[in-house]
Amino acid sequence: MEILHNLAFGFEHALTLQNLMFCAVGCVVGTLIGLLPGLGPLATISLLLPLTYSIPVQGALIMLAGIYYGAQYGDSVSAITMKIPHASSIVACIDGYQLTLKGRTGLALFTAGVSSFIGGTVAIMVLAALAPALGQVALLFGPADYTALMMFGFVCVSFVTTGSLINGLAMCMIGVLLGQIGTDVNSGQERYTLGLPFLVDGVSLVSVALGCFGIAEITKNLDSREDRSPFNGKIHLIPSWAEFKRIIPSALRGSVVGSALGILPGGGPSIAQFAAYALDKKVSKYKHEIGSGAIEGVAGQAAADEAAARTSFIPLMSIGIPENAVMALMMAAFIIKGIQPGPNMIAGHPDLFWGLVASMWVGNCFLLILNVPMVRYWLSVFKIPYNVLFPCILFFVCIGTFSVNNSLEDVLVTAAFGLLGYVFLRLELDPAPLMLGFILGPMLEENFRRALLLSRGSFSTFVTRPISGTLLGLVGLFVLWQVVASFLKPKAADVAHASEDEAAEPAQPASGVTS
Amino acid sequence: MTNRNLLRGLFLVAIALVFGLGSLKYPTGSFERAGPGLFPLLVSSLLFLLGVVTVVRAFIVERAPLNFNVRNIALILGSLCGFALISEYVNMIAGIVFMVFVATFAGTSYSVVRNIKIALGLIAVALFFQKVLGVQLPLY
Numbered sequence: 017m018e019i020l021h022n023l024a025f026g027f028e029h030a031l032t033l034q035n036l037m038f039c040a041v042g043c044v045v046g047t048l049i050g051l052l053p054g055l056g057p058l059a060t061i062s063l064l065l066p067l068t069y070s071i072p073v074q075g076a077l078i079m080l081a082g083i084y085y086g087a088q089y090g091d092s093v094s095a096i097t098m099k100i101p102h103a104s105s106i107v108a109c110i111d112g113y114q115l116t117l118k119g120r121t122g123l124a125l126f127t128a129g130v131s132s133f134i135g136g137t138v139a140i141m142v143l144a145a146l147a148p149a150l151g152q153v154a155l156l157f158g159p160a161d162y163t164a165l166m167m168f169g170f171v172c173v174s175f176v177t178t179g180s181l182i183n184g185l186a187m188c189m190i191g192v193l194l195g196q197i198g199t200d201v202n203s204g205q206e207r208y209t210l211g212l213p214f215l216v217d218g219v220s221l222v223s224v225a226l227g228c229f230g231i232a233e234i235t236k237n238l239d240s241r242e243d244r245s246p247f248n249g250k251i252h253l254i255p256s257w258a259e260f261k262r263i264i265p266s267a268l269r270g271s272v273v274g275s276a277l278g279i280l281p282g283g284g285p286s287i288a289q290f291a292a293y294a295l296d297k298k299v300s301k302y303k304h305e306i307g308s309g310a311i312e313g314v315a316g317q318a319a320a321d322e323a324a325a326r327t328s329f330i331p332l333m334s335i336g337i338p339e340n341a342v343m344a345l346m347m348a349a350f351i352i353k354g355i356q357p358g359p360n361m362i363a364g365h366p367d368l369f370w371g372l373v374a375s376m377w378v379g380n381c382f383l384l385i386l387n388v389p390m391v392r393y394w395l396s397v398f399k400i401p402y403n404v405l406f407p408c409i410l411f412f413v414c415i416g417t418f419s420v421n422n423s424l425e426d427v428l429v430t431a432a433f434g435l436l437g438y439v440f441l442r443l444e445l446d447p448a449p450l451m452l453g454f455i456l457g458p459m460l461e462e463n464f465r466r467a468l469l470l471s472r473g474s475f476s477t478f479v480t481r482p483i484s485g486t487l488l489g490l491v492g493l494f495v496l497w498q499v500v501a502s503f504l505k506p507k508a509a510d511v512a513h514a515s516e517d518e519a520a521e522p523a524q525p526a527s528g529v530t531s
Numbered sequence: 532m533t534n535r536n537l538l539r540g541l542f543l544v545a546i547a548l549v550f551g552l553g554s555l556k557y558p559t560g561s562f563e564r565a566g567p568g569l570f571p572l573l574v575s576s577l578l579f580l581l582g583v584v585t586v587v588r589a590f591i592v593e594r595a596p597l598n599f600n601v602r603n604i605a606l607i608l609g610s611l612c613g614f615a616l617i618s619e620y621v622n623m624i625a626g627i628v629f630m631v632f633v634a635t636f637a638g639t640s641y642s643v644v645r646n647i648k649i650a651l652g653l654i655a656v657a658l659f660f661q662k663v664l665g666v667q668l669p670l671y
Binding site for chain 1: 535538539542543546547550553554557558561562563564565566567569570571574575577578581582584585588595597598599600603604607608610611612614615616618619626627630631634635637638639640645646649652653656657660664665666667668
């Protein structure tokens with residue numbers, strides 16, 4: 017009953033005219049970037065971060081959250097109609113595109129939209145029930161536990177997003193090191209500033225994100241040099257009753273899988289979709305059809321990726337540690353507005369927390385309308401050629417970086433990170449763990465130093481405390497398993513990774529061939 | 532053919548060395564009272580280790596080619612730096628025009644008429660930001 021009471025309280029805040037508007041803006045922008053290749057939620061949220069300085073805190077958070085979960089709706093649309101994958105819609109390209117080839121695009125789009133709606137609704141209930149409870153647990157955490165939790169998060173993110181523990185962990189470390197640039201809060205010592213005055217406050221988060229994700233991604237798309245032809249087929253949206261009945265069980269299964277995976281460190285939409293698809297392949301009544309254009313192949317993964325996008329807010333809002341790169345950016349947005357996410361946030365700012373939760377459901381309704389009845393109009397976005405689009409994206413990158421501090425030097429810093437991001441991309445290093453490391457770095461150092469101060473310099477504090485001991489034990493096991501696996505069959509691992517790459521870029525055969 | 536795996540390892544080692552050697556300049560302190568140099572030193576040592584492992588692995592696993600297209604990234608970065616410098620010394624409208632005309636060389640086709648249209652559109656958006664949203668832009 018308490019949850020209902022709290023949700024009602026949240027809706028009071030979410031349903032004000034202003035917040036409804038921010039929610040709608042977030043959903044529209046989210047859908048748009050979900051559709052377009054080359055501009056993911058990470059780059060977009062960092063672009064809009066400067067704008068949030070001037071709008072009220074609740075509106076800002078509602079809008080940024082809307083961008084993130086809205087993008088999960090939009091990316092299934094481009095995957096289904098044109099086989100353009102984003103990180104979280106790789107699986108949608110399989111059955112969704114098969115349905116398009118069969119001329120059932122409308123059915124696939126309807127399925128994806130409705131399943132996402134179901135997934136989102138289930139996840140919001142999980143979020144409302146679990147986040148406050150988990151917040152109580154977080155109060156038991158000391159600095160050593162936080163240090164261990166962040167290490168655990170690094171290991172999980174590295175493995176999940178890149179598939180290679182070494183590469184991912186190295187990127188986390190680089191991120192942590194980049195986060196060291198600037199003034200040390202404890203001693204006032206300037207570190208790695210090269211004597212440049214604009215580096216004293218550290219590298220701007222927006223510069224890192226836009227350089228590594230925006231610029232590098234644009235250049236990658238330009239390198240692949242292909243013109244996509246827009247989708248011109250007919251769309252018949254309303255399914256028959258028999259088809260509709262097939263959506264529900266699969267979507268519910270996907271919602272549960274997605275909600276669970278969204279909470280785990282390193283989790284989120286990109287892994288949830290694979291798990292949900294695999295589960296449907298095992299247990300669905302129509303499992304023999306999956307792979308050749310089955311409704312279940314679209315419904316399960318769409319629900320899972322939407323559910324995971326929302327439950328990934330749980331660790332951030334209850335413990336205060338973001339579990340993936342997008343959540344790390346959301347945390348930056350909270351901090352810009354002077355709010356420390358964590359166990360005290362739900363108690364201290366109940367209007368913010370419950371308002372955000374309620375707005376997610378409002379956003380769900382917006383997105384259902386945007387993505388099912390109005391999907392035709394969205395597809396015309398693809399009529400804009402990339403040659404027009406990318407200078408515009410560049411323009412927003414410039415304005416976005418500039419307006420953080422009104423400093424043109426920041427644009428140069430962004431350019432430097434663009435080069436770095438492009439080098440990472442070509443060396444097959446994924447910048448997502450870097451982002452997490454960059455944002456968590458200062459927190460990690462702070463907690464690490466505090467834990468050692470409390471234990472008088474003894475490292476045993478990390479092992480003897482039950483929470484940190486368990487977490488570090490898991491980290492150890494994971495690393496050991498990876499080391500053994502990589503030295504037993506290095507070749508097999510590399511081949512598996514290569515084929516994974518191919519699966520990840522089915523629509524871009526030309527990428528990386530030009531050189 | 533450049534070996535991507537080997538290059539990746541060397542790249543990681545290089546970053547670790549830059550930050551690791553840099554951290555030696557700052558007081559390290561003790562574990563009990565950590566100085567500003569201790570934490571970066573620890574992290575870069577770990578990164579160094581990962582880099583060495585990557586280098587070693589590069590000789591075991593199959594070689595992979597490196598694709599690096601200098602032209603596009605140079606054009607994009609050049610247009611960004613040009614934007615910053617021109618905005619600094621002339622004004623931002625000139626910067627926007629410069630950026631559009633340089634960056635589009637990286638596209639699949641080049642058209643002056645289209646560039647003029649894009650530049651005009653972006654200047655209009657910038658004016659909107661300045662006048663309506665109140666973003667401080669040194670447009671002219």
